Amino acid sequence: MLRSMARCLMVGLALTTISSTSALAQSDAMPRTMVWTAYDLGASGYAEASAIADAFGREYGMRVRIQPSGSAIGRLQPIFNGRADIGFLGNETFFATEGLFDFATPRFGPQNLRVLMGKVNSFGMAVAADAGIDSVADVEGRRVAYPAANPSSSLKCDAMLAFAGLTRDDVEVVTFPTYAATMASLSENKADVTCTVTATGQMYELAESRGIKWLDLDANDEAGWERLNNVAPLFKPVSETQGAGLSEQSPAQLMAYRYPVLTVRADMKDDTAYAVTKALDETYGIYKNATATAPRYAIKDAAVPPIDAPFHPGAIRYLKEIGVWDDASQQWNEARLARLNALRAAWSDMVAENSDLGEDEFADLWSERREKALAELEQE
Incomplete structure (x- = not known):
C-alpha cells in the first residue's frame, strides 16, 4: 500500500514537472528569472507588478524580483544598464525617450526604449x-x-x-x-x-x-x-x-x-518580448482583480497606441497573431519610431559639438535642438 502511494506520488510529481516544463516550452523563450522595477511599495503599479509576477510564477515557474524606487532615475537606471528587464513606469518612459527633464543631461539624452503594453488610466x-x-x-x-x-x-x-x-x-x-x-x-x-x-x-x-x-x-x-x-x-x-x-x-x-507602462530596452530579444506579451495576455484572468483598475490590462485596450514609446517588434508579432494590431497601429508606431530616431540623432550631434557646456546651458541648448529636430520631422 505504501509502495503504491509512493509510486502515485512520484508520478504526480513527474506530471507536475512535465506540466511546468511544458508551460515554459510553450512560452517561446520565456525567461526563468527576471528583474522588474516599479514605483514604491504601496503604489498601485507595485501592487500590479507583484500580482503579474505571481501569475507568471504560477503559470510558468518564473521567478521575478521587483526593485521599487521613488524616482524616475531609480526605476530606469537598472533598465539602462541591463540589471533589470522590465520597468512598470509612468510618463518617465516618454521623458526618457525625448530627453526631457531629468534626462536632458549629458549623462542621458533620448533613450532607446520600447514598450510591451500600458494600462489605460x-x-x-x-x-x-x-x-x-x-x-x-x-x-x-x-x-x-x-x-x-x-x-x-x-x-x-x-x-x-x-x-x-x-x-x-x-x-x-x-x-x-x-x-x-x-x-x-x-x-x-x-x-x-x-x-x-x-x-x-x-x-x-x-x-x-x-x-x-x-x-x-x-x-x-x-x-x-x-x-x-x-x-x-x-x-x-x-x-x-x-x-x-x-x-x-x-x-x-x-x-x-498609460500607467504602468511596461518598458523594456530596444535590444530585448524579439522572442523574449513576444513570450512576455503573450504571457501577460494568457495570465490576465489571474491578476486582473489585483487592484480596482487592473481589469484595464485587457490586451485589446492596453496594447494599442498611443503610448509613451514605440512598441517592441516582439510584442507586435504577438499582437498581430491575435488580431489586436492593425494598420493604424503600425502607422502610429512607425511615426513614433521616426520621432525617437530623429531625436537620438540630434542629441548625438549636439553632444559631439558641446561637451564642454554646463548642465543648465546644455539643457537650454538641447531644448532648442529638440524643437528644431521635431519641426524638421514634421516637414518631411
Whole structure:
C-alpha cells in the first residue's frame, strides 16, 4: 500500500514537472528569472507588478524580483544598464525617450526604449461645481494648481490647456509643494482648477463639500485633440465612469494615459518580448482583480497606441497573431519610431559639438535642438 502511494506520488510529481516544463516550452523563450522595477511599495503599479509576477510564477515557474524606487532615475537606471528587464513606469518612459527633464543631461539624452503594453488610466481637469467654469476655454484667467517638481502631472495639465488653445501664460499658475496639495486646493479655495486622476480622496471630499465638475475634452473636437497631442503624442479620449462625481449614467470625457507602462530596452530579444506579451495576455484572468483598475490590462485596450514609446517588434508579432494590431497601429508606431530616431540623432550631434557646456546651458541648448529636430520631422 505504501509502495503504491509512493509510486502515485512520484508520478504526480513527474506530471507536475512535465506540466511546468511544458508551460515554459510553450512560452517561446520565456525567461526563468527576471528583474522588474516599479514605483514604491504601496503604489498601485507595485501592487500590479507583484500580482503579474505571481501569475507568471504560477503559470510558468518564473521567478521575478521587483526593485521599487521613488524616482524616475531609480526605476530606469537598472533598465539602462541591463540589471533589470522590465520597468512598470509612468510618463518617465516618454521623458526618457525625448530627453526631457531629468534626462536632458549629458549623462542621458533620448533613450532607446520600447514598450510591451500600458494600462489605460484617465486624467482630467476638475473644478468645483459652484465655480462657474463649464469648459476648458473658461479656465482662461483662472487659478490653476500645478505641483512643484512633478513634470508628469504638469505635462498633462499643459496638454489639457492646449486643447482649448491655452498655455500657462493664459492662466494664473499657482504652484503647490506636492501633488496632494494641488488636489486639496479646490476645497480650500486656493485654486480654481486642478489636474488629476478621478478617484482620489481629495476629489471625493470636493464632491461632498462644493460639488465637482470634470471639464469635458470632446472626442469629436479634432482640432482640440491635435493641439493637445502636439504637447505630447501619447494621449487619447476616454469616457470615464469611475471616480468622484462619475458613474455609468454620468461619465466624463477625459484624457487617457498609460500607467504602468511596461518598458523594456530596444535590444530585448524579439522572442523574449513576444513570450512576455503573450504571457501577460494568457495570465490576465489571474491578476486582473489585483487592484480596482487592473481589469484595464485587457490586451485589446492596453496594447494599442498611443503610448509613451514605440512598441517592441516582439510584442507586435504577438499582437498581430491575435488580431489586436492593425494598420493604424503600425502607422502610429512607425511615426513614433521616426520621432525617437530623429531625436537620438540630434542629441548625438549636439553632444559631439558641446561637451564642454554646463548642465543648465546644455539643457537650454538641447531644448532648442529638440524643437528644431521635431519641426524638421514634421516637414518631411
